[in-house]
Amino acid sequence: MNTPARIPPGIYNAIDYERLAAQHLPADRLAYIAGGCGWDQTVAANRAAFGQWAVLPRLLRDVRAGHTRRALNGQDLPHPFFLAPVAHQRLAHPDAELATARAAEATATCLVASTLSSAPLEAIAQAAGSAPRWFQLYLQPERAHTLDLLARAQAAGYTAIVLTLDASIQLASRSALAAGFALPPECTAGNLAAYAPSAPAPLAEGDSRIFQGAMRHAPIWDDLHWLLPATRLPVWVKGVLHPDDARALQAAGVAGLIVSNHGGRSLDGAPAALRQLPAVRAAVGADCPLLLDGGIRSGQDAFKALALGADAVLVGRLQMYALAAAGALGVAHMLTLLIEELQACMAQAGCASPADITPEALLPSCPTDPQAFPC
Template sequence: MGEITNVMEYQAIAKQKLPKMAYDYYASGAEDEWTLNENREAFSRILFRPRILIDVSKIDMTTSVLGFKISMPIMIAPTAMQKMAHPDGEYATARAASAAGTIMTLSSWATSSVEEVASTGPGIRFFQLYVYKDRKVVEQLVRRAEKAGFKAIALTVDTPRLGRREADIKNRFVLPPHLTLKNFEGLDLGKMDQANDSGLASYVAGQVDRTLSWKDVKWLQSITSLPILVKGVITAEDARLAVHSGAAGIIVSNHGARQLDYVPATISALEEVVTAAQGRIPVYLDGGVRRGTDVFKALALGAAGIFVGRPVVFALAAEGEAGVRNVLRMLREEFELTMALSGCTTLADINRSHILTEGDKLRPTPRL
């Protein structure tokens, strides 16, 4: 495999190792994939304003998320069907996250159940939730996650229908026959069958509740004591509604650019959402993070932490648990170096003055 020096190198290895249908499912975005590319490109247009001659011999990256202390503001986003990438799937990801002292978010559509992931040992885990038409199934799933020791629900709110992922349509995407969506095993919910387009899109059309609205955040709070993160917010208007609905936090996400194409990159939408939240609840970023420099830029724009998705499944495909551990290690080391070279010794030191965005070029330079 040679020396892996950054997380992006895992993608090419995953492409070689995985069946085309599985690789395309993980890698592709919606329609023209403009947002998919923009999720990365937008980071490259943010520049640093590093401060110098600051003692950076000791750097503290620890933080707390919803009261849980973690080693760094880098967490694992929910990605579905990880056993398509590697036989250990979500088990490997859970163990790697725990070893790194950070949070793993388990997808509703995991190929390992909440109980199986809990059995891998201690760790702080969140559960990503899709709301099905059958609310009894949702209640049951939330209770199982609670019982299995999961600490929060990440409610995905941008998927009333599945985005048009043309690679999946071409491939007639369907879950390989030896795998199942483990959290729904034994429930009479229909199967992800071969369809004329994407089997997953047909499954979602049949199962996911399109009536989901803000009142359902309240409903969810009535069936669980777990904090609820609203995942899929990219506007100030929805950020204010999330605060009003009693959400414990917001995850700025465009679903890995897999839903509506031509929405802004998450890093471009972040500051608007942070400003609207007014510090009343934490705001996290999910999407496009591939470097420690990206983590720093997100924190400088007001994020309380970031979630990383695709690099995890690509590393999982390449090297299993060791790959996921390596992704978390590389991002951590790059982030620590960025902090040092920017003159920041704690996360609290990272602020808006450390970066320059395109919009800033129109603003006057700060005076001493």
């Protein structure tokens, strides 16, 4: 895959990278990155949810001292965009997460590195330089391996752990299967190379491939209670959709929550993350740090998420599209566009800071298809 060393022509908004990625990715890889699981219903729902809301402009508001700064768990951030943990970024670009990390440093964006990254977490940290960085954790079948990942992340300067709990089973996307996608041999998990994989225990007669097979090592509450005191880093939980789960996790002492349906890659037919955001915010109160992951394609999308209760948002697929189209420069340009789009939306809505963005800034919107979302 050849990627230009300059910003590609025809990029006017961040979402344009989604269109351009098709020119730089083989069809099977594009289908895998763009798809979720099953019929991709939840992928579509994540995007459609933003169309249910309109931003209400305000007049004569003085925003000349406006900014996008946020403070999150004592960490000062210049803007509310995070680079989401996306596995196997070598699918999009040969420099993989190292290019993404360089873009994070150039834009002072917090990078969340995946357990399943193509490059080791230490190399990503080095490439990220001064950029803030968190480490996304999948609990490993061997607890010793999990402890080693935690120690490596802390030693490499990661300042938080993002524990993903909603991806024990990931069914294939029919669109990716139809395109013939298979993970290429060069896409290996750089962080797990030193850990010998555990041999799967054989199933007994009558056992389920799902319950006794795939779910054998799925996280349970005991695992969370073991993990929290095992690291000095704050632990966030990603994959929260149900308010009761949010309350229970808050009571358990996690540092914050990420409302997410794993980009539609976990349960096809799950509700849009944005749809569940207000209910989760109501469940945990105003002071619990809360992020949104799923469907962000513009600064206006981010504005709507902030208005509905998020403190910041994660950018996943758009990150991969920009990486495929123009490497580190593309990711940095995409983030710059998102920040400027958010600023333009804030200015016209009369919001001088993220703290000014409240639910009153939005109105229910009637889409062109009244059958999809009745007004």
